[in-house]
Amino acid sequence: MKPIVVLYQDLPEKLYKKLADFADIKQFKTLSLDSNDFRSTLANASGLLGAGGNIDENFINQAPHLKAVSTVSVGYDNVDVNALTKRNIKLMHTPTVLTDTVADTMMGLVLAVARRIPELADNIKQGLWIKGITPDWYGTDVHHKTMGIIGMGRIGKALAQRAHFGFNMNILYHSRTEYTEVNDKFTAKHCTLETLLQQSDFVCITLPLTPETHHLMGQKQFSMMKPDAYLINAGRGAVVDELALIHALEQKEIAGAGLDVFEKEPLSSSSPLLTMKNVVAVPHIGSATKETRYAMAECAVDNLIAALSDHIKENCVNF
Secondary structure (H helix, E strand, O other), X not given: OXXXXXXXXXXXXXXXXXXXXXXXXXXXXXXXXXXXXXXXXHXXXXXXXXXXXXXXXXXXXXXXXXXXXXXXXXXXXOEOHHHHHHOOOEEEOOOOOOHHHHHHHHHHHHHHHHOOHHHHHHHHHOOOOOOOOOHHHOOOOOOOOEEEEEOOOHHHHHHHHHHHHHHOOEEEEEOOOOOHHHHHHHOOEEOOHHHHHHHOOEEEEOOOOOOOOOOOEOHHHHHHOOOOOEEEEOOOHHHEOHHHHHHHHHOOOOOEEEEOOOOXXXXXXXXXXXXXXXXXXXXXXXXXXXXXXXHHHHHHHHHHHHHHOOOOOOOEOOO
């Protein structure tokens, strides 16, 4: 008898068939305990696959036969990992397939905000380019500047590679661990957060959201940054105190920001961030390419099959 799997996002046809060959799929648009149909299906499910949704202890208690949760993401701050672990439920994620794409996005944000690409492109569309450009249209160089990377995991290392070899940037990084191979390969320096903030031209956040990283960047930290420095965040929105960031931008404590993530998503249309010319805001597109999203879905399907078959080799968060 096939295990029952609750699927709460669309899959490409090939991947859907792969999962259907292994499991009895019950598909829903969202995770909603308000639906009697969903609750009854969840009560008999062995697996769960999708992205997002609040998977807390109450949710988990509605699934007495659950053996594995496979999230189509690298992050899992929406999941109560401790509650899963207590029930011996495996949490699977996709940490490797999106590394390069997110690093590309971060480098794109660096270039976009420093060279003011969205702002100046919009000026042309508004018909404002009627003569040779003047200094008030100038941007800031990226090459040979100093990039400070907060968090030196897979994405941090991929970003350091792009910045060092592609743009001859100096690399500083702050992380719990100092990596000799990072120091040697990118001529990088492991340092305190304070030193990184004081010396970096671009402060780039690649951290996950944990109790320790929540609001790691606040008013005190922004005051340490150089007034001509930029903040780039493609980690998790709540690593940054958004009100403190808005204040720092308004008071010109920093030069600008490139943001792919926000404390609350979708970002409210009334957010002051959207009216600031020195802010490039994009809708959490870090991994949003056709190739990467397919690879993430494929990885999540393979993860779930492995977990339900007791053949886990990688990508398990809690076991």
